[in-house]
Amino acid sequence: MATEERQRSSSDGDRPDEEFLTGVIRDTGVPDAIEFVDVHKSFGKNHVLRGLNMGLPEGKISMIIGPSGTGKSVCIKHIVGLLYPDEGDVIVKGHSIPSLSDGELFKLRRKFGVLFQDGALFGSLSLYDNVAFPLRQHTEKGEDEIAEIVNRRLKEVGLGDANEKMPNELSGGMRKRAGFARALVLDPEILLFDEPDSGLDPVRTALLCELIKEVHAENGGCYVVITHDIMSARRVAEHISVLWKGRIVESGPAQDLFASENPFVRQFLSGESVGPLGME
Amino acid sequence: MGSLLAMPREWLAGSGEIARFMGIVVRDVWTGRVLGFFGETLRQAGILIIYSTLVIWSLVFITGLGPCGIEASYFNEATGTPAYSGVFAAWCNLREAVPIVWGYMLSAKVGTGIVAELGAMRISDEIDALEVMGINSMTFLCATRLAAAWLVLPFMYIAAVGVGYLASYIAIVHQVGYVSSGGFLLIFWQFQNPTDYLFSVIKGMTMATFIILVGCYYGYNAGGGPVGVGRATAKSMVLNLVLVNLISMMGTQIFWGGNPRAPIGG
Numbered sequence: 001m002a003t004e005e006r007q008r009s010s011s012d013g014d015r016p017d018e019e020f021l022t023g024v025i026r027d028t029g030v031p032d033a034i035e036f037v038d039v040h041k042s043f044g045k046n047h048v049l050r051g052l053n054m055g056l057p058e059g060k061i062s063m064i065i066g067p068s069g070t071g072k073s074v075c076i077k078h079i080v081g082l083l084y085p086d087e088g089d090v091i092v093k094g095h096s097i098p099s100l101s102d103g104e105l106f107k108l109r110r111k112f113g114v115l116f117q118d119g120a121l122f123g124s125l126s127l128y129d130n131v132a133f134p135l136r137q138h139t140e141k142g143e144d145e146i147a148e149i150v151n152r153r154l155k156e157v158g159l160g161d162a163n164e165k166m167p168n169e170l171s172g173g174m175r176k177r178a179g180f181a182r183a184l185v186l187d188p189e190i191l192l193f194d195e196p197d198s199g200l201d202p203v204r205t206a207l208l209c210e211l212i213k214e215v216h217a218e219n220g221g222c223y224v225v226i227t228h229d230i231m232s233a234r235r236v237a238e239h240i241s242v243l244w245k246g247r248i249v250e251s252g253p254a255q256d257l258f259a260s261e262n263p264f265v266r267q268f269l270s271g272e273s274v275g276p277l278g279m280e
Numbered sequence: 281m282g283s284l285l286a287m288p289r290e291w292l293a294g295s296g297e298i299a300r301f302m303g304i305v306v307r308d309v310w311t312g313r314v315l316g317f318f319g320e321t322l323r324q325a326g327i328l329i330i331y332s333t334l335v336i337w338s339l340v341f342i343t344g345l346g347p348c349g350i351e352a353s354y355f356n357e358a359t360g361t362p363a364y365s366g367v368f369a370a371w372c373n374l375r376e377a378v379p380i381v382w383g384y385m386l387s388a389k390v391g392t393g394i395v396a397e398l399g400a401m402r403i404s405d406e407i408d409a410l411e412v413m414g415i416n417s418m419t420f421l422c423a424t425r426l427a428a429a430w431l432v433l434p435f436m437y438i439a440a441v442g443v444g445y446l447a448s449y450i451a452i453v454h455q456v457g458y459v460s461s462g463g464f465l466l467i468f469w470q471f472q473n474p475t476d477y478l479f480s481v482i483k484g485m486t487m488a489t490f491i492i493l494v495g496c497y498y499g500y501n502a503g504g505g506p507v508g509v510g511r512a513t514a515k516s517m518v519l520n521l522v523l524v525n526l527i528s529m530m531g532t533q534i535f536w537g538g539n540p541r542a543p544i545g546g
Contacts (some may be wrong), residue, residue, distance in 0.1 A: 080412045102416075109414040120405035134413050 022262060023053060026252025028239060033058040033190060033222035034079055039088035041074060041246075048074050049085070050246035056239065061216055061223040063233050063254075065268070066243035072226040073117075075243070076192050079224070080112055081105045092190070110138055113183030113191040117198055119175035121167040121182070127154070128163035131182045138186060153181040157211060173204045177211070184215065191216075193225040197232050209235040230271050234258075242268060301500075302493045308423035309430070313416075317424050324428035328390065333436055336385045337443045343381045344444030348372035349451025353458050362458035366468030367542075369448040374472055374480045375536060376528065378444045382437060383487040383524030387517060391495040394425060395516045398499025399509035407500070422496035429492045430485075437484040441477070470543055476535075483531035490523045 032055035041049040048071040056062040064072050077083040078090045081097045090097040095108055121130045131150045135141055141149075154160050157177040167175060176196055183191055193212070197205040209232050216223050225236060233240060233254070240258075241251035242265050250257060250265050258269055266272075308314050314321060352368030398421055401407050410417040445468075453461045498516040502509045 077408075082408055082411060106414045106416060109412050112412055112414075114409065114412045116405040116409060118404060120409035122406055122409075123400070123404075137413065137415055 022250060023248050024250045024252070024262075025053070025055065025248065026250075026256050028055075028057040028060070028253055030057045030059060032056060033093060034224065035089075035091040036075070036078070037089040037091065039078065039085040039090060041071070041078070041083065041085050048246050049078075051088070052243075052247055054241050054243075054248050054251055056222060056224055056241070058222055059220055060238040061212065061225065061236050062239040062241065063225045063227060063237040064241045064243055065227055065230070065233055066249075067268070068228060070243050071246045072228075072243055073194055076114070076194050076224070076226060079190075079192060080109060080114060110186060111189045113186065113188035115176065115179045115183050115191070115193045115196055117195050118172070119167070119179030121170075121175055121178055123167050125167075126163065127159065127165050127167070127170070127178050130167070130178060131163075131185055134182065134186050149185055150181075153184050154178075156184075156215065157181045172199045173201075173208070176200070176208065180208075180211070180215075184219070187219065188221065190222045190224070193223070193227075195226055195228075197227055197229045202231070205229065205232060206235065212236055230269055233269070298494070298497050301497045304418060305422045305426055305493060305496060308416075308419045309427045313419055314423040314427045317420050320420060321424045321427045321431070324425050325432045328428055328432045329436075332386070332389050335389055336382060336436065337440055339381050339385045340378055340440045340444045341447045343377045344369075344373055344447030345451045348377050348444060349448035350456060352448065353452050353456035357456075357458050363463050364467055365452045365459050366464045366466070367471045369445070369452060369464075370468050370471040373444040373448060374441060374476055375532060378437075378441050379480060379483045379487065379531070380524060380528050382440055382484050383491065383528070384521070386433075386488055386491050387520035387524060390429075391491045391516055391520050392513050394492065394495030395499040395502070395513045396509060398422075398496065399502030399512050402500065402502045403505055403509060418500065422493075422500060425496060426489070426492050429488055433488045434481060434485060437481055437488070438477075440484075441480060473541070476541060479531070479535035483527065483535070486531070487524050487527050490527065491520050494520050494523065 034056040036049075036052045036054040039049050039052040040047070052071070052075070054064075054075075056064075064075055066072055074083060078085060078097065079092060081100070084098045092108065093111070095104070097105070097108075100108065121127070122133065125133065128150055131153060132146050135146045135149060139146075151160065151163070154163055157180050159174060159177055159181065162170065162174065162178075167178070170178060180196075196208055196212070200208065212223065212225065213236055225232070227233060237254040239252070240254050242249040242257065244264060250260055250262050257265060260266060260269070348369050352365040352372065353362070355368060356362045356365045398407070401421070407417045407421070410420060449461075449464065449468075452459060453464050494516050498512040498519075499509075502512040504511070
């Protein structure tokens with residue numbers, strides 16, 4: 001899907017937004033770890049994904065950006081099989097997610113790490129036990145080895161001294177970092193971040209972005225970050241997919257997107273009020 | 281006409297969904313899949329013992345003391361048979377009061393607790409987090425709670441019946457005192473046997489099973505933020521109270537309706 005630049009055809013090209021929803025997908029030179037193939041998803045009358053075609057390349061930090069309510073978080077839920085498309089396919093590492101059995105899906109999910117918006121730490125467990133949880137469930141490692149891994153990961157995210165704290169004793173930023181540490185402990189091949197910057201001040205957002213880059217440089221893998229924060233995109237993204245109204249506006253290497261001529265992409269990536277995107 | 285049928289159709293679909301959910305959870309326990317989370321099962325068992333035992337026994341004690349003890353004394357005194365207070369106490373405790381009070385308190389303490397806990401986990405993405413870690417969240421959260429209940433609650437129930445008996449003994453023999461200890465106990469034990477005891481345990485455990493499953497269903501499927509969790513908790517309580525009374529009525533009908541199992545008249 002990412003091997004050649006192509007234009008997505010549309011049957012309803014007479015709508016005013018259609019001229020911006022070009023669906024241009026630029027070549028990244030590497031195969032895709034995750035592919036969305038003509039994915040449609042509705043919740044009642046709300047048609048969220050409307051024929052989404054998108055590829056997220058292997059070994060890169062990809063960002064899915066777009067206005068609120070445009071289906072970004074729904075994309076993450078499709079990748080991990082928490083939601084299934086009404087139509088189309090989601091392919092992860094060559095596996096069609098909707099076609100997998102429950103057992104196969106649970107096995108595949110062990111290759112994922114997910115950082116949820118608020119960390120999604122288990123409220124009944126201490127920070128240490130939260131991070132140790134995946135190791136205890138999925139590995140045969142002894143407590144000494146688990147302690148070594150957990151302490152290393154907690155130190156990496158700057159929470160080395162907080163391991164006995166309960167989640168309700170942590171600030172929003174600390175919970176996100178703790179969620180990050182937990183997402184990392186199984187050395188996932190794919191790491192998904194659902195708005196890691198939401199609710200954080202600019203300095204902590206910058207620090208978290210640096211952390212994501214550092215950890216990626218160390219561990220590699222396909223990282224997918226969902227955000228509508230342009231500063232984060234500029235700091236972290238190697239690949240950007242701009243999503244609007246459940247479809248791709250444009251997708252490709254970050255530098256190409258920042259130089260895009262598409263008025264919607266230009267407006268969104270520069271954060272200007274004048275352009276195709278209004279308050280509606 | 282369509283709108284008239286909409287509500288029963290919705291109700292029927294909802295019942296089917298609850299039944300399916302319950303079937304999956306029971307299957308996970310029955311097939312031993314839950315043993316993959318034996319540690320969590322033990323943790324849930326511990327929570328049940330520590331946080332629910334005393335409150336359930338306390339309510340059973342009050343019921344054994346009042347409705348099944350004091351009422352027994354005055355009713356039998358009024359009919360000129362104070363020596364037969366033990367009949368009232370035995371039947372009241374074993375067959376009706378303890379199972380119902382057990383069901384009420386279990387619904388209020390354990391059922392709503394499960395809805396609130398799982399509902400909060402649902403809206404804060406903790407259940408999704410479990411799923412994406414490759415853990416079957418229904419087995420981990422619901423089957424472990426049911427297994428823990430099956431592990432712990434029979435013993436808690438048996439002891440609860442004992443607590444009810446003790447309370448009635450105190451009320452009839454020591455508080456009101458129309459009958460001697462020996463006279464009370466002679467009749468009291470004549471009007472029950474191990475089969476009655478087994479029927480009572482079946483009644484109590486059927487209630488407990490439904491209460492846990494209803495709690496899990498409403499908590500696991502909660503949505504709509506904190507308000508949604510509150511609504512789910514209320515709905516679960518309503519359904520559990522209806523189920524407790526239904527199970528109590530059906531249990532009495534099935535176990536003692538055709539044959540009261542009373543040693544009267546040969």
